[in-house]
Amino acid sequence: MHITYRQLQVFSSLIKTSSYAATADKLCITQAAVYMQMKLLQEQIPLSIIEKINNKITPTDTGLQLFEQAQKTIYQFSKINDFVQQTLKLEQGSLSLSVVSTAGLFATRLLKNFVEKYPKIKISLSIVNQKTMYQQLEENLCDLVIMGEPFSKNKIFQTPKANYALQAKPFMENPLVIIAPFNNKLIRKKPHTLSKLSQEKFVVREAQSGTRLAIQKHFKKYKCELKVAMEMNSGEAIKQSVAAGLGLGIVSQHTIEWELEAKKLSVVPAESFPIKRQWFVAHLTQKKLSPIATEFYNYTLQNAHKFVLQ
Template sequence: MFDRMMNLTRHVSLRQLQVFEAIARLKSFTKAADELYLTQPTVSTQIKRLTDVIGLPLFEQIGRQVHLTDTGRELETAVKDVFGVLDRFEMKVADIKGLKQGYLRLCVITTAKYFAPEVLGRFCQRYAGVDVSLKVTNRDSVIERLIGNKDDLYILGQNPDRDIDLVTRPFAPNPLYVIANRDHPLARERQIPLERLAEEYFIMREPGSGIRDYVLKTFNEAGLRPRVRMELGSNEAIKHAIYGQLGISILSLHTLIQETAHSQLTILDVQGFPLERQWSVAYAKGKELSVVANAFLTFLDEESAQLRKQLDKTYSRLSRRRENGGGSVI
């Protein structure tokens, strides 16, 4: 047994274990390669070397699905323990150094990319010795990373619908508005019923998006179904489709912060809108936060007022109406 343990410590690298953990969590060699910024042949090579050292297969592939073998499940448990020890050591070192040095890993849902880099920039200006990483992805991927404890903190637009034990702290509003081209006929209407809105072509985010699920839930609760014309993978693509008058959409007001006074977009006056949501910062219950992570939580509370001001200005630019009830005058 001792000789076998020595063989593992000599011939198994942390990189191989990292690759293994990603495949086990994502159940895909391709997704693991994307997450780790590696080529798929590199991922396959790392797993082959790890399998050769252990002497038993770690994965089996049934159709397109990757499954852990019994040996793979045992290794998964061991790897989580190893990475947990290393994470705790890293946090202890950061605590000893204080805020003169440190590292913050932040993962946010796609819509948060419109404010998260600026918030991180101001945080780094205050704490010049802190390095940060920012991962931007859709809601489902954020949850997968949270379950895998891949980051320090996570910014979400709504709590996960899965049974996950989390600590969440709301820090800023995240209102959802109906957005259209300013030349759209509904731009001249007030207090538009949701039933009327359901007659229009909608442009939606892809499956896995939190806003998509929330919008569909809103329509379902009213006994309605939106007429989905197309599904797009980013808010920027949706905005460009609205520029081209391909339909309307429901977006977070944060996605419109960069729109100028000459924007082709406008906010429609729809009954029951905005849909009020909150941005929350989350982490797994029981997770030991570093000094840097705790400092960022405090900093987010301070940033709340600034984010509210940005939203107020954006709404003012995109919702002005002509006195005669006509379209937007932005």
């Protein structure tokens, strides 16, 4: 069968109005078009669906069956249409976000504001480490991610299953600053040269991490050696270690707002700092962004900077 929605619509209206003229009026088409749609519909069903008795169109037994199913089908299409319309008007839909934990502080504030603007959207947020975020991308579990710099320049990342291309756009600076325990002596004299600071030992992220690579690159650029006191697998662990006096740290300024307020950490003034990295909003290149995902994408580009300490 190659029955079309239009044919069902014409047929349904014809049964309801018993008139070709009224059907044409109602659907804003010509009467000839009504005849044509009915002809095309009838050709697909080996039994008559209507009969004309005394100029009144009535359905045959088969026509009555078709009418009942047509009504249901038309209702289903109206539901699809409603969904599409509401999705276009951002009044319906869902948005799945994955955010690296270091961006959690500003991303949750950004999201709160967005939710207030689009209260009918179902949002799921996942605050994860980078590895999990890549898994979620690979499994197509998230629409958008907020992350630091993607793995590589060409934004292809590899998984056991496939290579994925990422569409990633920077939307805000991600300044890396040197942190020390609160009121450490280093924060008084300023600004320190990197060669001075490189005499200190640092608590750093593991060798493969983006932040670690950025730090090593920066030290290399200034021909300084990075003395590693200890490696940590999370930003949270680094902050706690620095506060405990295990060494200095280099972390995103956007992750230490609470610790500065609570007087647990201080930022060490230093020449050539902060190291300026970027935050990225990204999605799989193959991903078809929904209207609400597109909206959040643009919203992030325009508003994220309002939610960090300048």
